[in-house]
Amino acid sequence: MPIEPFTILTSRTVVLPGANIDTDQIIPARFLTTTTRAGLGEHLFADWRYLPDGTPRSDFVLNRPEAHGCRILVAGGNFGCGSSREHAPWALADYGFRAVISTELADIFRSNCLKNGLLPVIVDEPTSAWLIEHPGAQVTLDVLAGTLTLPRGAAVPFALEAFARHCLLRGLDELDYLLERRNEIEAFERRA
Amino acid sequence: MAGAPQTLFDKVWRAHEVRPESADSPAVLYIDLHLIHEVTSPQAFTVLRERGLSVRRPERTLATMDHSTPTLTAQVFGGAPIALEAARRQVRELEANCAEFGVELLGLTHSERGIVHIIGPELGLTQPGKTIVCGDSHTSTHGAVGALAFGIGTTEVGHVLATQCLLQRKPRTLAVNLSGELRAGVTAKDLILAIIGRLGVSGGTGHVIEYRGDTIRALDMDERMTVCNMSIEAGARAGMIAPDETTYRYLEGRPRAPRGEAWERALEAWRALPTDALARFDREVELDAAAVEPMITYGTNPGMVIPIGGAIPQRCGDAAFTQALAYMGLAPGEPIRDRPVNVVFLGSCTNARLSDLRSAARLLRGRRIAPGLRMLVVPGSQQVKRQAEAEGLDRVFLEAGAEWRESGCSMCLGMNGDVVGRGEYAVSTSNRNFEGRQGSGARTLLASPLTAAACAVRGRVTDPRELM
Ligand code: SF4
Numbered sequence A: 001m002p003i004e005p006f007t008i009l010t011s012r013t014v015v016l017p018g019a020n021i022d023t024d025q026i027i028p029a030r031f032l033t034t035t036t037r038a039g040l041g042e043h044l045f046a047d048w049r050y051l052p053d054g055t056p057r058s059d060f061v062l063n064r065p066e067a068h069g070c071r072i073l074v075a076g077g078n079f080g081c082g083s084s085r086e087h088a089p090w091a092l093a094d095y096g097f098r099a100v101i102s103t104e105l106a107d108i109f110r111s112n113c114l115k116n117g118l119l120p121v122i123v124d125e126p127t128s129a130w131l132i133e134h135p136g137a138q139v140t141l142d143v144l145a146g147t148l149t150l151p152r153g154a155a156v157p158f159a160l161e162a163f164a165r166h167c168l169l170r171g172l173d174e175l176d177y178l179l180e181r182r183n184e185i186e187a188f189e190r191r192a
Numbered sequence B: 001m002a003g004a005p006q007t008l009f010d011k012v013w014r015a016h017e018v019r020p021e022s023a024d025s026p027a028v029l030y031i032d033l034h035l036i037h038e039v040t041s042p043q044a045f046t047v048l049r050e051r052g053l054s055v056r057r058p059e060r061t062l063a064t065m066d067h068s069t070p071t072l073t074a075q076v077f078g079g080a081p082i083a084l085e086a087a088r089r090q091v092r093e094l095e096a097n098c099a100e101f102g103v104e105l106l107g108l109t110h111s112e113r114g115i116v117h118i119i120g121p122e123l124g125l126t127q128p129g130k131t132i133v134c135g136d137s138h139t140s141t142h143g144a145v146g147a148l149a150f151g152i153g154t155t156e157v158g159h160v161l162a163t164q165c166l167l168q169r170k171p172r173t174l175a176v177n178l179s180g181e182l183r184a185g186v187t188a189k190d191l192i193l194a195i196i197g198r199l200g201v202s203g204g205t206g207h208v209i210e211y212r213g214d215t216i217r218a219l220d221m222d223e224r225m226t227v228c229n230m231s232i233e234a235g236a237r238a239g240m241i242a243p244d245e246t247t248y249r250y251l252e253g254r255p256r257a258p259r260g261e262a263w264e265r266a267l268e269a270w271r272a273l274p275t276d277a278l279a280r281f282d283r284e285v286e287l288d289a290a291a292v293e294p295m296i297t298y299g300t301n302p303g304m305v306i307p308i309g310g311a312i313p314q315r316c317g318d319a320a321f322t323q324a325l326a327y328m329g330l331a332p333g334e335p336i337r338d339r340p341v342n343v344v345f346l347g348s349c350t351n352a353r354l355s356d357l358r359s360a361a362r363l364l365r366g367r368r369i370a371p372g373l374r375m376l377v378v379p380g381s382q383q384v385k386r387q388a389e390a391e392g393l394d395r396v397f398l399e400a401g402a403e404w405r406e407s408g409c410s411m412c413l414g415m416n417g418d419v420v421g422r423g424e425y426a427v428s429t430s431n432r433n434f435e436g437r438q439g440s441g442a443r444t445l446l447a448s449p450l451t452a453a454a455c456a457v458r459g460r461v462t463d464p465r466e467l468m
Helices: A087-095 A107-114 A123-135 A162-170 A173-180 A182-191 B009-014 B040-050 B071-079 B083-100 B116-123 B137-147 B154-163 B189-197 B219-232 B245-251 B260-270 B318-328 B354-364 B384-390 B391-401 B447-458
Strands: A008-016 A072-075 A099-102 A119-122 A138-142 A146-147 A154-158 B017-019 B027-030 B031-036 B063-064 B104-106 B131-134 B148-151 B163-167 B174-179 B208-214 B238-240 B283-288 B295-297 B305-307 B343-346 B373-379 B425-428 B441-444
Touching: A008 A099, A008 B441, A072 A119, A072 A123, A072 B017, A072 B245, A087 A107, A087 B017, A099 A123, A107 A119, A138 B148, A162 B031, A162 B295, A173 B163, A182 B017, B009 B017, B009 B148, B009 B208, B027 B318, B031 B116, B031 B154, B040 B083, B040 B154, B040 B391, B063 B116, B063 B163, B083 B104, B116 B131, B116 B137, B116 B219, B116 B384, B131 B137, B137 B148, B137 B238, B137 B245, B148 B238, B189 B219, B189 B295, B189 B305, B219 B238, B219 B354, B245 B260, B245 B384, B343 B354, B343 B447, B354 B384, B354 B391, B354 B447, B373 B391, B384 B391
Parallel strands: A008 A072, A072 A099, A099 A119, B031 B063, B031 B131, B063 B104, B131 B148, B174 B208, B174 B283, B208 B238, B343 B373, B343 B425, B425 B441
Antiparallel strands: A008 A138, A138 A146, A146 A154, B017 B027, B027 B163, B295 B305, B295 B441
């Protein structure tokens, strides 16, 4: 699937402060009966976003007018834990998010984000605490520089391994990289 | 040249490096066994089709269906259509994809079908030293035999189908050293819940756990699988246990295990896998298994767990904790014991093997479940179901007032219509007590099969030792 290259993104943030938000919250299992990737944004955080009768809960952050158009999600620690369902980043991306900022992201979720052009950003506690206390802050993420720039101009570095950076900047697909390793894979199979 | 001492994980990892990792790129890791199911594979096959790719090594992939499949006999074997249209579509789509790409499928009515993590070991496909992946986080289960097994996303399912490889950064290692004998009434489930309580739900992030020590050596294979199964609930990439005579006895003679000379050769290789005496782990944690009590969760992640006789803790100023207790309808300081229970679910890849059913049946024999309580017993595979029936366990459950179903994930994630009602309390032998996991608004208390059976009899949270 072609991925949009990711260079620089400036957006206001939406904040979900709780720790350990699992992928069952991001996209409940009953929506996994789909056989495509499209349209999952509608069900993002379904059980928090809608009342049992389907009407939006006015007190949930994504339903507030100021959340409209925000492309960066700030979340509590260990966001995306639990099920490996890639439907979670699909739903986030389909909704319009392009980055998730936290002190820690669950391993499989982080890996799934990178495959869908969703930038995982790990920051230190003070930066995270500041972001959580300032929902709606306008911040800039620069993939090449590996920095998060806060409204007052402070640039906080975030770690992103070289390969992931390379793929994000060019919108590259890991599958192409693996397919190019065909000779090495064949050689391995002969050895094994 | 004698190499540096290595851990079990290091040995399996190195043996599968097509290309080791470097500063610029992750390792290309070869995958020996790929398991797929109906929920996380359709979009991967779509990518293959869009790009005109084939499955590189179809014989290394095995498909089954478990997550969204019905558990009512008539819907599985005919007589009634699959009630959920979307599930029916996923089942049909997996059948079509497997046929088109030449992948073996243990389909809906196959006698060897079951929860993907139960059938791998049961068939003897899960073997020491293998790399095993599946689009499912509880793939860690297979680590119980000394395999490196972990969950992947759907894009990666496509990578493995197309190339038999994955791009991976090498995880760190974490030794969980367990000593002492489990007390009567304390099971492998209680042990892993206690470990998660200790590590926390992100304590294992970025790591592969190796469970070690005399406690682990004394566990049988079913119990080891229960332990490894929940590694992901501590955030770990995988859980592993070094193979030993218990492992080899379990595997020998299984339909897809090596035979004859191949078995002898395999055995020789497997005996070299355990962690070398002087090998170093990135981290180590110790736990006294003899002090573990029957455990039960009270919150909305598996780390929110206490001994069944304990009280719900207090954590002032922690909004997520407060929200979790509000969701559960519980208050800090309250005992968990004697809380009313509406539903008991005995099933899932954590605790639906034959020994789990036996352990619950032993307690239920000659007893009835509490009036008004609903108990669902869902064997982990069709083979487990047949074995249980041959021993008369189905009769024990039915006579106690429980429902006896066809195998599948069922109420573990509530995709197939088997759900817990809004606000209801369910004691479940599964692995996740997340909000809404077993149905919108459902409240899950995770426990062992023994505890679940005791709760079913009393209709309240009950220490199983009171009924033993
Ligand atoms: S039983 Fe539950 S945890 Fe296990 S594979 Fe099925 S849904 Fe996942």
